[in-house]
Amino acid sequence: MKKNRKINIAFAGTPEIAFNIFEELSKKDFQINFILTQTDKKAGRGAQLKSSKFLEKKETYSVLQPENLNDNDFKKIILNQSIDLLVVVAYGKILPSWLLEHPKYGCLNVHFSILPKWRGAAPMQRAISNGDKSFGVSFMKIEEKLDTGGIYKTISTKNNSQDIYRLEKKLVEITNMNLSNTIIEICSEKIIPETQEEEKATYADKVSKEEGLINWNIDSSQIFRNFLAFKRWPGSYFKFNDELVRVINMENIKTITGNPGEISSFNKDGMTVCCQKGAVNLKSVQFPGKKVISSNDFFNSKRDIISFEENLI
Numbered sequence: 001m002k003k004n005r006k007i008n009i010a011f012a013g014t015p016e017i018a019f020n021i022f023e024e025l026s027k028k029d030f031q032i033n034f035i036l037t038q039t040d041k042k043a044g045r046g047a048q049l050k051s052s053k054f055l056e057k058k059e060t061y062s063v064l065q066p067e068n069l070n071d072n073d074f075k076k077i078i079l080n081q082s083i084d085l086l087v088v089v090a091y092g093k094i095l096p097s098w099l100l101e102h103p104k105y106g107c108l109n110v111h112f113s114i115l116p117k118w119r120g121a122a123p124m125q126r127a128i129s130n131g132d133k134s135f136g137v138s139f140m141k142i143e144e145k146l147d148t149g150g151i152y153k154t155i156s157t158k159n160n161s162q163d164i165y166r167l168e169k170k171l172v173e174i175t176n177m178n179l180s181n182t183i184i185e186i187c188s189e190k191i192i193p194e195t196q197e198e199e200k201a202t203y204a205d206k207v208s209k210e211e212g213l214i215n216w217n218i219d220s221s222q223i224f225r226n227f228l229a230f231k232r233w234p235g236s237y238f239k240f241n242d243e244l245v246r247v248i249n250m251e252n253i254k255t256i257t258g259n260p261g262e263i264s265s266f267n268k269d270g271m272t273v274c275c276q277k278g279a280v281n282l283k284s285v286q287f288p289g290k291k292v293i294s295s296n297d298f299f300n301s302k303r304d305i306i307s308f309e310e311n312l313i
Contacts (some may be wrong), residue, residue: 001255003207006029006030007030007031007084007085007183007184007187008030008033008081008082008085008174009030009032009033009083009084009085009086009087010032010034010035010036010081010083010085010087010103011025011035011036011086011087011088011089011182012035012036012037012086012087012088012091012095012279013035013036013054013088013089013090013091014019014035014037014038014052014054014090014091014092015090015092016053016181017089017090017168017172018054018089018090018091019052019053019054020172021089021110021172021175021176022035022054022057022089023085024176024179025087025176025180028180029205030183032061032093033062033083034061034062034063034064034079034081035054035057035061035062035063035064035238035305036064036065036066036091037052037054037055037063037064037065037091038052038065038091038092039065039066039067040052040065048073049298051080051104052065054272058133064077068189069093069095069096069099069196070096070098073148074147075098077306078102079098079102079291082104083102083103084103084104084105084187085103085104085105085106085107085108085114085183085186085208086099086102086103086107086108087107087108087110087127087179088107088108088109088110088142089109089110089175094144094146095107095142095160097144097313099145100181102140102234105186105187106141106142106188107141108139108140108141108142108182108183108186109139109140109141109142109147110137110138110139110140110179111137111138111139111140111147111151111177112135112136112137112138112168112171113127113134113135113136113138113156113204114134114135114138114146114154114156115138115140115151115196116147116148116196116197116198116200116201116202117132117200117202118203118209119146119147119148119201119202119203119204119205120146120147120203120204120205120267121204121205121206121207122204122205122206122207123204124164124167124168124213124229125164125204125207125229125230125310126204126205127167127204128159128163128164128167128225128229128231129222129225129226129228129229130225130293131159131221131222131225132159132225133159133258134156134157134158134159135156135157135159135162135167135170135171136154136155136156136157136171136174137154137155137171137174137178138151138153138154139151139152139154139178139182139192140152140155140180140193141300144255145196148196148198148201149193149196150192150193150194150195151193151194151196151205152182152185152186152191152192152193152194153182153191154261155174155177155178157170157174161228162182162228163227163228163229163231164228164229164230164231164232165231165232169262172311177278181230183260200215207229207230207233207234209234209235210234211230211234211240212224212230212233212234212235212236213237213239213244214226214236214237214238216260216273216274216275216276216312216313217260217275217276217313218232218275218276219260219275219276219277220253220254220275220279220280221252221277221278222255222279222280223236223250223252223275223282224250224251224252227247228252228282235247238273238312239312240306240312241305243288245286245287246285246286246287247282247284247285248283248284248285248286248292249282249283249284250280250281250282250283251270251281251283252278252280253272253278253279253280253281254277254278255278256272256274256278256279257274257277257278257279257311258274258279259274259311260274260276260313261273261274261311261312261313262274262309262310262311262312263306263307263309263310263311263312264279264309266299266302266303266306267299268295268296268299268300269281269283269295270282270283270295270298270299271295271298271299273312277288282295282298283295284298284299290305
């Protein structure tokens with residue numbers, strides 16, 4: 001690439017985490033030719049259309065929302081533009097081969113795991129749930145197969161019992177500190193992608209709503225890790241009198257033993273429920289259609305109908 005010429009990039013992303021990374025990247029000295037983001041989706045109970053935050057950038061950048069990435073009109077728009085690199089952060093669609101091949105230096109994906117571990121849709125949640133000792137961000141060249149491309153660089157951080165919100169914030173910080181230099185190094189051919197070790201690959205399947213239901217027949221430490229991992233969605237909840245009660249705050253108590261699902265104590269400090277090994281103390285909860293209540297309010301409102309040694313299974 002010629003010296004003194006701005007690097008021409010494009011950006012593909014959809015959720016807020018991608019928008020936050022784009023906001024920082026847009027402050028750097030790159031020419032941003034266009035933004036790709038997904039079309040509006042129906043979400044929530046009312047199935048209202050949810051628009052991509054990138055539409056806020058329409059007055060400054062060309063924002064494209066193709067339904068079909070192989071649409072001829074869309075292809076003409078892209079192929080008429082010369083770009084050095086397409087930066088992809090949680091775009092949510094598989095890129096066709098023509099789009100992967102169009103940028104001079106290909107497509108760079110920001111993936112929130114230490115690849116080849118946790119390829120796929122939910123790497124942060126799976127890493128937390130699995131109790132990984134470290135988390136990270138991988139800067140990867142995109143190939144047609146899912147998250148199999150060569151790695152330009154990986155930056156890791158220790159597991160400090162983060163929930164999904166804190167981990168996401170940390171990995172966005174890491175990305176923002178390293179993305180600009182990574183783009184420059186790629187486009188100046190200072191770094192090349194290294195092949196992933198295929199035999200070490202694991203997959204981060206999409207999280208299902210059913211995974212939020214607490215299984216009292218597993219270790220309390222696993223229940224607590226799932227609570228941290230699934231805080232945003234689907235949350236953690238248990239069945240009580242045919243209602244699904246959401247857990248807002250819990251603590252892991254490894255020293256208590258008892259029958260799985262059995263309430264070992266219920267007082268103003270919370271409701272402690274035994275697991276296959278250990279127990280968890282439910283500090284605040286939310287009943288369907290109600291406000292979040294603290295352990296003290298939980299006890300005062302339910303002590304007449306929840307008894308010691310009652311079983312939730």
